[in-house]
Amino acid sequence: MAKQRLTELEGAVLTEVGHRGNDTSFKVRRAFERSPSSSWSGSAGAVYPAIARLVAAGLIATVPGETRRGTRLLSLTAEGRAALEAWFTDPLAACSIGADPFRLRAGLWETLPGARRREVIAAMIAAVRAEMAKLEGRDDLDPVERIGNDLARMQQEMRLAWLERAGG
Amino acid sequence: MAKQRLTELEGAVLTEVGHRGNDTSFKVRRAFERSPSSSWSGSAGAVYPAIARLVAAGLIATVPGETRRGTRLLSLTAEGRAALEAWFTDPLAACSIGADPFRLRAGLWETLPGARRREVIAAMIAAVRAEMAKLEGRDDLDPVERIGNDLARMQQEMRLAWLERAGG
DNA sequence: CCGAACATGTAACCTGTTACATGATTAC
DNA sequence: GTAATCATGTAACAGGTTACATGTTCGG
Numbered sequence: 290m291a292k293q294r295l296t297e298l299e300g301a302v303l304t305e306v307g308h309r310g311n312d313t314s315f316k317v318r319r320a321f322e323r324s325p326s327s328s329w330s331g332s333a334g335a336v337y338p339a340i341a342r343l344v345a346a347g348l349i350a351t352v353p354g355e356t357r358r359g360t361r362l363l364s365l366t367a368e369g370r371a372a373l374e375a376w377f378t379d380p381l382a383a384c385s386i387g388a389d390p391f392r393l394r395a396g397l398w399e400t401l402p403g404a405r406r407r408e409v410i411a412a413m414i415a416a417v418r419a420e421m422a423k424l425e426g427r428d429d430l431d432p433v434e435r436i437g438n439d440l441a442r443m444q445q446e447m448r449l450a451w452l453e454r455a456g457g
Numbered sequence: 458m459a460k461q462r463l464t465e466l467e468g469a470v471l472t473e474v475g476h477r478g479n480d481t482s483f484k485v486r487r488a489f490e491r492s493p494s495s496s497w498s499g500s501a502g503a504v505y506p507a508i509a510r511l512v513a514a515g516l517i518a519t520v521p522g523e524t525r526r527g528t529r530l531l532s533l534t535a536e537g538r539a540a541l542e543a544w545f546t547d548p549l550a551a552c553s554i555g556a557d558p559f560r561l562r563a564g565l566w567e568t569l570p571g572a573r574r575r576e577v578i579a580a581m582i583a584a585v586r587a588e589m590a591k592l593e594g595r596d597d598l599d600p601v602e603r604i605g606n607d608l609a610r611m612q613q614e615m616r617l618a619w620l621e622r623a624g625g
Numbered sequence: 626c627c628g629a630a631c632a633t634g635t636a637a638c639c640t641g642t643t644a645c646a647t648g649a650t651t652a653c
Numbered sequence: 654g655t656a657a658t659c660a661t662g663t664a665a666c667a668g669g670t671t672a673c674a675t676g677t678t679c680g681g
Contacts, residue, residue, distance in 0.1 A: 296667090296668075297556065297558065298669080300561065304564075304565060308565060308568060314633070314634095315632050315633075316631095318633095319631095326556065328554070328556035329670095330671090332669070332672095333633075333671095334635080334636090334668095334670060334672090335670075337633065337634055339669095354632095360631085361632095377561075378562075380583065382562075383581060384613075385495035385588070386493055386494045387494070387557045387558050388465065388494065388556050389612070390465065390550055390551055390553055391551050391555070392605050392608040392612075393469060394468075394551045395551075395604050396600065396603070396605050397472060397545040398546075399600065399604065400476060415548065417552045419552075420553070433565060434564060436567065437561065440559070441557075441560060443619070444557070444612065447611055447615055448552065451608065481659090482662095483660050483661075486660095497642095498642065500644095501662070502640095502642060502643075502662090502663080503640075503641045505663090506663095524649075524659095524660095526648080527660060527661060528659085528661085
Protein backbone atom coordinates (compact mmCIF):
# COMPACT_ATOMS: atom_id res chain seq x y z
CA MET A 290 0.00 0.00 0.00
CA ALA A 291 2.85 2.40 0.82
CA LYS A 292 4.10 4.28 -2.23
CA GLN A 293 7.15 2.93 -4.00
CA ARG A 294 8.86 6.27 -4.39
CA LEU A 295 7.80 9.86 -3.90
CA THR A 296 7.89 12.40 -6.68
CA GLU A 297 9.54 15.76 -5.98
CA LEU A 298 6.12 17.36 -5.65
CA GLU A 299 4.91 14.71 -3.19
CA GLY A 300 8.06 15.15 -1.08
CA ALA A 301 7.56 18.89 -1.11
CA VAL A 302 3.91 18.45 -0.04
CA LEU A 303 4.95 16.26 2.92
CA THR A 304 7.52 18.93 3.83
CA GLU A 305 4.86 21.64 3.83
CA VAL A 306 2.53 19.61 6.01
CA GLY A 307 5.16 18.19 8.36
CA HIS A 308 7.64 21.02 8.80
CA ARG A 309 6.15 24.25 7.57
CA GLY A 310 2.84 24.29 9.34
CA ASN A 311 0.69 24.26 6.22
CA ASP A 312 -2.14 22.10 7.47
CA THR A 313 -4.67 22.43 4.66
CA SER A 314 -4.52 21.65 0.96
CA PHE A 315 -5.14 25.28 0.22
CA LYS A 316 -2.20 26.48 2.31
CA VAL A 317 0.10 23.91 0.70
CA ARG A 318 -0.99 25.08 -2.70
CA ARG A 319 -0.56 28.75 -1.83
CA ALA A 320 2.94 28.05 -0.48
CA PHE A 321 3.92 26.63 -3.88
CA GLU A 322 2.33 29.54 -5.70
CA ARG A 323 4.37 32.02 -3.66
CA SER A 324 7.61 30.08 -3.93
CA PRO A 325 10.10 31.80 -6.25
CA SER A 326 11.01 28.54 -7.96
CA SER A 327 9.73 28.16 -11.50
CA SER A 328 9.51 24.39 -11.24
CA TRP A 329 5.86 24.21 -10.18
CA SER A 330 3.00 26.59 -10.62
CA GLY A 331 1.25 25.28 -7.51
CA SER A 332 -1.75 24.51 -9.70
CA ALA A 333 -4.80 22.98 -8.09
CA GLY A 334 -4.73 20.23 -10.71
CA ALA A 335 -1.34 19.08 -9.40
CA VAL A 336 -1.63 19.69 -5.66
CA TYR A 337 -5.07 18.23 -4.94
CA PRO A 338 -4.41 14.95 -6.80
CA ALA A 339 -0.97 14.69 -5.12
CA ILE A 340 -2.52 15.07 -1.67
CA ALA A 341 -5.22 12.56 -2.59
CA ARG A 342 -2.48 10.06 -3.54
CA LEU A 343 -0.65 10.64 -0.26
CA VAL A 344 -3.85 10.18 1.73
CA ALA A 345 -4.64 6.99 -0.21
CA ALA A 346 -1.11 5.72 0.54
CA GLY A 347 -1.61 6.36 4.26
CA LEU A 348 1.09 9.04 4.51
CA ILE A 349 -1.29 11.90 5.31
CA ALA A 350 -4.23 11.78 7.73
CA THR A 351 -7.16 14.20 7.48
CA VAL A 352 -9.71 15.46 9.97
CA PRO A 353 -12.59 17.80 9.09
CA GLY A 354 -12.03 21.44 10.02
CA GLU A 355 -14.39 23.34 12.28
CA THR A 356 -15.81 25.76 9.75
CA ARG A 357 -18.30 24.91 7.03
CA ARG A 358 -15.84 25.78 4.27
CA GLY A 359 -15.09 22.15 3.62
CA THR A 360 -11.58 22.55 4.98
CA ARG A 361 -9.79 19.34 5.87
CA LEU A 362 -6.89 19.53 8.33
CA LEU A 363 -3.86 17.56 7.19
CA SER A 364 -1.17 15.88 9.27
CA LEU A 365 1.56 13.33 8.66
CA THR A 366 1.04 9.79 9.87
CA ALA A 367 3.97 7.83 11.32
CA GLU A 368 4.37 6.27 7.87
CA GLY A 369 4.26 9.71 6.34
CA ARG A 370 7.08 10.93 8.58
CA ALA A 371 9.13 7.85 7.69
CA ALA A 372 8.47 8.32 3.96
CA LEU A 373 9.43 11.99 4.19
CA GLU A 374 12.69 11.21 5.99
CA ALA A 375 13.50 8.49 3.45
CA TRP A 376 12.84 11.03 0.70
CA PHE A 377 15.01 13.83 2.02
CA THR A 378 17.90 11.70 3.24
CA ASP A 379 18.44 9.79 0.00
CA PRO A 380 21.88 11.02 -1.13
CA LEU A 381 21.52 10.02 -4.78
CA ALA A 382 18.27 11.92 -5.18
CA ALA A 383 19.42 14.93 -3.14
CA CYS A 384 22.78 15.37 -4.88
CA SER A 385 21.78 14.70 -8.47
CA ILE A 386 22.08 17.54 -10.88
CA GLY A 387 18.55 18.70 -11.56
CA ALA A 388 17.15 20.87 -14.34
CA ASP A 389 18.94 24.21 -14.50
CA PRO A 390 17.74 26.44 -17.36
CA PHE A 391 20.84 28.64 -17.02
CA ARG A 392 23.23 25.72 -17.38
CA LEU A 393 21.33 24.47 -20.43
CA ARG A 394 21.74 27.81 -22.21
CA ALA A 395 25.05 29.31 -21.09
CA GLY A 396 27.18 27.37 -23.57
CA LEU A 397 25.19 28.83 -26.46
CA TRP A 398 25.82 32.44 -25.49
CA GLU A 399 29.47 31.94 -26.39
CA THR A 400 28.49 31.05 -29.94
CA LEU A 401 27.04 34.51 -30.57
CA PRO A 402 29.01 37.23 -32.38
CA GLY A 403 30.81 39.63 -29.99
CA ALA A 404 28.40 42.57 -29.87
CA ARG A 405 25.26 40.46 -29.63
CA ARG A 406 26.96 38.26 -27.05
CA ARG A 407 27.77 41.22 -24.81
CA GLU A 408 24.21 42.46 -25.17
CA VAL A 409 22.76 39.07 -24.13
CA ILE A 410 25.18 38.72 -21.21
CA ALA A 411 24.19 42.20 -20.00
CA ALA A 412 20.51 41.23 -20.14
CA MET A 413 21.26 38.07 -18.16
CA ILE A 414 23.13 40.05 -15.50
CA ALA A 415 20.12 42.33 -15.11
CA ALA A 416 17.75 39.34 -14.86
CA VAL A 417 19.90 37.59 -12.25
CA ARG A 418 20.10 40.80 -10.20
CA ALA A 419 16.30 41.10 -10.33
CA GLU A 420 15.88 37.50 -9.14
CA MET A 421 18.35 38.10 -6.32
CA ALA A 422 16.46 41.17 -5.18
CA LYS A 423 13.29 39.08 -4.97
CA LEU A 424 15.09 36.44 -2.89
CA GLU A 425 16.57 39.01 -0.56
CA GLY A 426 13.24 40.70 0.02
CA ARG A 427 11.86 37.72 1.96
CA ASP A 428 12.09 38.07 5.71
CA ASP A 429 8.98 36.08 6.68
CA LEU A 430 10.55 32.67 6.17
CA ASP A 431 10.57 29.74 8.58
CA PRO A 432 13.96 28.04 9.18
CA VAL A 433 13.37 25.28 6.61
CA GLU A 434 12.47 27.65 3.83
CA ARG A 435 15.20 30.09 4.90
CA ILE A 436 17.86 27.54 3.96
CA GLY A 437 16.28 26.89 0.58
CA ASN A 438 16.20 30.63 0.00
CA ASP A 439 19.87 30.99 0.96
CA LEU A 440 20.84 28.21 -1.45
CA ALA A 441 18.87 29.85 -4.25
CA ARG A 442 20.68 33.13 -3.56
CA MET A 443 24.05 31.39 -3.60
CA GLN A 444 23.21 29.91 -6.97
CA GLN A 445 22.28 33.30 -8.37
CA GLU A 446 25.53 34.74 -6.99
CA MET A 447 27.42 31.95 -8.75
CA ARG A 448 25.63 32.77 -12.00
CA LEU A 449 26.45 36.44 -11.59
CA ALA A 450 30.14 35.70 -11.02
CA TRP A 451 30.19 33.49 -14.12
CA LEU A 452 28.46 36.15 -16.23
CA GLU A 453 30.83 38.86 -15.11
CA ARG A 454 33.80 36.71 -16.06
CA ALA A 455 32.19 35.79 -19.41
CA GLY A 456 31.16 39.33 -20.24
CA GLY A 457 34.48 41.00 -19.35
CA MET B 458 2.39 27.22 -37.63
CA ALA B 459 5.57 28.14 -35.70
CA LYS B 460 5.49 26.93 -32.13
CA GLN B 461 4.42 29.38 -29.47
CA ARG B 462 7.10 28.47 -26.97
CA LEU B 463 9.68 25.73 -26.76
CA THR B 464 9.84 23.31 -23.85
CA GLU B 465 13.23 22.77 -22.22
CA LEU B 466 13.55 19.44 -24.02
CA GLU B 467 12.75 21.00 -27.39
CA GLY B 468 15.32 23.74 -26.82
CA ALA B 469 17.88 21.14 -25.86
CA VAL B 470 17.09 19.12 -29.00
CA LEU B 471 17.62 22.19 -31.21
CA THR B 472 20.91 22.78 -29.38
CA GLU B 473 22.08 19.24 -30.09
CA VAL B 474 21.18 19.51 -33.77
CA GLY B 475 22.39 23.05 -34.29
CA HIS B 476 25.49 23.34 -32.14
CA ARG B 477 26.66 19.92 -31.08
CA GLY B 478 26.78 18.04 -34.35
CA ASN B 479 24.16 15.46 -33.47
CA ASP B 480 22.48 15.12 -36.84
CA THR B 481 20.21 12.11 -36.28
CA SER B 482 17.42 11.42 -33.80
CA PHE B 483 19.43 8.56 -32.41
CA LYS B 484 22.50 10.71 -31.69
CA VAL B 485 20.35 13.35 -30.01
CA ARG B 486 18.78 10.69 -27.85
CA ARG B 487 22.13 9.15 -26.95
CA ALA B 488 23.54 12.56 -26.03
CA PHE B 489 20.72 12.97 -23.48
CA GLU B 490 21.23 9.45 -22.16
CA ARG B 491 24.90 10.16 -21.51
CA SER B 492 24.33 13.58 -20.00
CA PRO B 493 24.91 13.58 -16.23
CA SER B 494 21.78 15.58 -15.57
CA SER B 495 18.95 13.66 -13.96
CA SER B 496 16.30 15.83 -15.54
CA TRP B 497 15.69 13.66 -18.60
CA SER B 498 16.22 10.01 -19.22
CA GLY B 499 16.68 10.56 -22.95
CA SER B 500 13.88 8.10 -23.51
CA ALA B 501 12.81 7.31 -27.06
CA GLY B 502 9.23 8.09 -26.09
CA ALA B 503 10.22 11.69 -25.34
CA VAL B 504 12.86 12.41 -27.96
CA TYR B 505 11.17 11.03 -31.09
CA PRO B 506 7.87 12.82 -30.47
CA ALA B 507 9.74 16.04 -29.64
CA ILE B 508 11.65 15.88 -32.91
CA ALA B 509 8.42 15.09 -34.76
CA ARG B 510 6.87 18.24 -33.25
CA LEU B 511 9.86 20.35 -34.26
CA VAL B 512 9.73 18.97 -37.81
CA ALA B 513 5.98 19.64 -37.98
CA ALA B 514 6.61 23.21 -36.77
CA GLY B 515 9.17 23.76 -39.53
CA LEU B 516 12.12 24.21 -37.16
CA ILE B 517 13.97 21.06 -38.21
CA ALA B 518 14.44 19.80 -41.77
CA THR B 519 15.13 16.15 -42.58
CA VAL B 520 16.79 14.39 -45.50
CA PRO B 521 17.05 10.60 -45.82
CA GLY B 522 20.46 9.15 -44.93
CA GLU B 523 22.52 7.09 -47.35
CA THR B 524 22.30 3.71 -45.58
CA ARG B 525 19.26 1.46 -45.47
CA ARG B 526 18.97 1.84 -41.69
CA GLY B 527 16.15 4.32 -41.99
CA THR B 528 18.36 7.10 -40.71
CA ARG B 529 17.10 10.62 -41.28
CA LEU B 530 19.63 13.46 -41.21
CA LEU B 531 18.44 16.46 -39.22
CA SER B 532 19.31 20.12 -39.63
CA LEU B 533 17.92 23.42 -38.38
CA THR B 534 15.91 25.56 -40.75
CA ALA B 535 16.29 29.34 -40.66
CA GLU B 536 13.16 29.39 -38.50
CA GLY B 537 14.70 26.74 -36.29
CA ARG B 538 17.83 28.83 -35.75
CA ALA B 539 15.68 31.85 -34.91
CA ALA B 540 13.54 29.83 -32.48
CA LEU B 541 16.65 28.42 -30.81
CA GLU B 542 18.18 31.87 -30.38
CA ALA B 543 14.92 33.21 -28.97
CA TRP B 544 14.88 30.28 -26.55
CA PHE B 545 18.38 30.65 -25.23
CA THR B 546 18.48 34.43 -25.07
CA ASP B 547 15.28 34.86 -23.06
CA PRO B 548 16.54 36.26 -19.73
CA LEU B 549 13.47 35.35 -17.69
CA ALA B 550 13.60 31.71 -18.74
CA ALA B 551 17.40 31.46 -18.46
CA CYS B 552 17.70 33.05 -15.02
CA SER B 553 14.70 31.50 -13.30
CA ILE B 554 15.38 29.21 -10.42
CA GLY B 555 14.71 25.70 -11.71
CA ALA B 556 14.18 22.45 -9.85
CA ASP B 557 17.05 21.72 -7.50
CA PRO B 558 16.57 18.54 -5.44
CA PHE B 559 19.32 19.62 -3.03
CA ARG B 560 17.71 22.98 -2.30
CA LEU B 561 14.36 21.29 -1.71
CA ARG B 562 15.83 18.98 0.94
CA ALA B 563 18.63 20.89 2.68
CA GLY B 564 16.36 22.73 5.12
CA LEU B 565 15.04 19.45 6.42
CA TRP B 566 18.44 18.09 7.37
CA GLU B 567 18.68 20.74 10.06
CA THR B 568 15.55 19.35 11.71
CA LEU B 569 17.23 16.01 12.44
CA PRO B 570 18.71 15.22 15.87
CA GLY B 571 22.48 15.92 16.09
CA ALA B 572 23.95 12.47 15.51
CA ARG B 573 21.59 11.52 12.69
CA ARG B 574 22.10 14.92 11.16
CA ARG B 575 25.88 14.52 11.04
CA GLU B 576 25.43 11.06 9.54
CA VAL B 577 23.17 12.39 6.77
CA ILE B 578 25.44 15.36 6.03
CA ALA B 579 28.40 12.98 5.75
CA ALA B 580 26.48 10.82 3.27
CA MET B 581 25.62 13.93 1.25
CA ILE B 582 29.26 15.01 1.17
CA ALA B 583 30.23 11.60 -0.19
CA ALA B 584 27.48 11.73 -2.82
CA VAL B 585 28.47 15.22 -3.98
CA ARG B 586 32.13 14.16 -4.23
CA ALA B 587 31.07 11.16 -6.35
CA GLU B 588 29.05 13.41 -8.68
CA MET B 589 31.98 15.81 -8.98
CA ALA B 590 34.32 12.98 -9.90
CA LYS B 591 31.95 12.00 -12.71
CA LEU B 592 31.86 15.58 -13.98
CA GLU B 593 35.64 15.92 -13.86
CA GLY B 594 36.15 12.67 -15.75
CA ARG B 595 34.75 14.12 -18.99
CA ASP B 596 37.39 15.38 -21.40
CA ASP B 597 35.57 14.63 -24.67
CA LEU B 598 33.27 17.63 -24.52
CA ASP B 599 32.63 20.21 -27.20
CA PRO B 600 32.79 23.89 -26.15
CA VAL B 601 29.04 24.23 -25.62
CA GLU B 602 28.78 21.17 -23.39
CA ARG B 603 32.04 22.10 -21.63
CA ILE B 604 30.43 25.23 -20.21
CA GLY B 605 27.40 23.30 -18.98
CA ASN B 606 29.74 20.83 -17.34
CA ASP B 607 31.72 23.62 -15.66
CA LEU B 608 28.54 25.15 -14.29
CA ALA B 609 27.39 21.79 -12.94
CA ARG B 610 30.77 21.40 -11.22
CA MET B 611 30.53 24.87 -9.71
CA GLN B 612 27.12 24.01 -8.32
CA GLN B 613 28.44 20.82 -6.73
CA GLU B 614 31.34 22.81 -5.24
CA MET B 615 28.84 25.24 -3.78
CA ARG B 616 26.87 22.35 -2.27
CA LEU B 617 30.05 20.91 -0.82
CA ALA B 618 31.01 24.22 0.79
CA TRP B 619 27.52 24.51 2.27
CA LEU B 620 27.62 20.95 3.61
CA GLU B 621 31.03 21.44 5.20
CA ARG B 622 29.80 24.55 6.94
CA ALA B 623 26.59 22.78 8.05
CA GLY B 624 28.36 19.64 9.20
CA GLY B 625 31.16 21.36 11.18
C1' DC C 626 -23.97 43.89 -0.69
C1' DC C 627 -19.97 42.97 -3.10
C1' DG C 628 -15.41 41.77 -4.08
C1' DA C 629 -11.36 39.49 -2.30
C1' DA C 630 -9.56 35.71 -0.20
C1' DC C 631 -10.51 31.05 1.52
C1' DA C 632 -11.36 26.28 0.18
C1' DT C 633 -11.89 22.13 -2.81
C1' DG C 634 -12.04 19.82 -6.76
C1' DT C 635 -12.55 18.13 -12.01
C1' DA C 636 -11.80 17.76 -17.25
C1' DA C 637 -9.15 18.28 -21.34
C1' DC C 638 -4.74 18.49 -22.74
C1' DC C 639 0.36 18.05 -23.13
C1' DT C 640 4.53 15.95 -22.29
C1' DG C 641 7.66 12.63 -20.32
C1' DT C 642 8.57 7.50 -18.68
C1' DT C 643 8.75 2.64 -19.16
C1' DA C 644 8.54 -1.11 -21.85
C1' DC C 645 8.01 -3.06 -26.06
C1' DA C 646 8.63 -3.96 -31.15
C1' DT C 647 11.21 -3.92 -35.40
C1' DG C 648 15.01 -4.07 -38.39
C1' DA C 649 20.16 -2.93 -40.25
C1' DT C 650 25.12 -2.92 -39.57
C1' DT C 651 29.46 -3.92 -37.38
C1' DA C 652 32.92 -6.47 -34.54
C1' DC C 653 34.42 -10.75 -33.04
C1' DG D 654 26.58 -16.63 -36.51
C1' DT D 655 25.69 -13.87 -32.86
C1' DA D 656 26.01 -10.15 -29.78
C1' DA D 657 26.43 -5.28 -29.46
C1' DT D 658 25.33 -1.12 -31.38
C1' DC D 659 22.87 1.70 -34.62
C1' DA D 660 18.28 3.39 -35.77
C1' DT D 661 13.27 4.41 -35.43
C1' DG D 662 9.13 4.26 -33.47
C1' DT D 663 4.54 3.09 -30.60
C1' DA D 664 1.31 2.03 -26.54
C1' DA D 665 -0.01 2.33 -21.85
C1' DC D 666 0.67 5.01 -18.15
C1' DA D 667 1.87 8.85 -14.80
C1' DG D 668 1.96 13.40 -13.61
C1' DG D 669 1.65 18.42 -14.35
C1' DT D 670 -0.86 22.77 -16.59
C1' DT D 671 -4.66 25.48 -17.76
C1' DA D 672 -9.14 26.54 -17.27
C1' DC D 673 -13.32 25.77 -15.28
C1' DA D 674 -16.87 24.92 -11.55
C1' DT D 675 -18.63 25.41 -6.90
C1' DG D 676 -19.43 27.21 -2.45
C1' DT D 677 -17.89 29.97 2.23
C1' DT D 678 -16.19 33.74 4.99
C1' DC D 679 -14.56 38.29 5.87
C1' DG D 680 -13.61 43.31 5.22
C1' DG D 681 -15.24 47.62 3.63
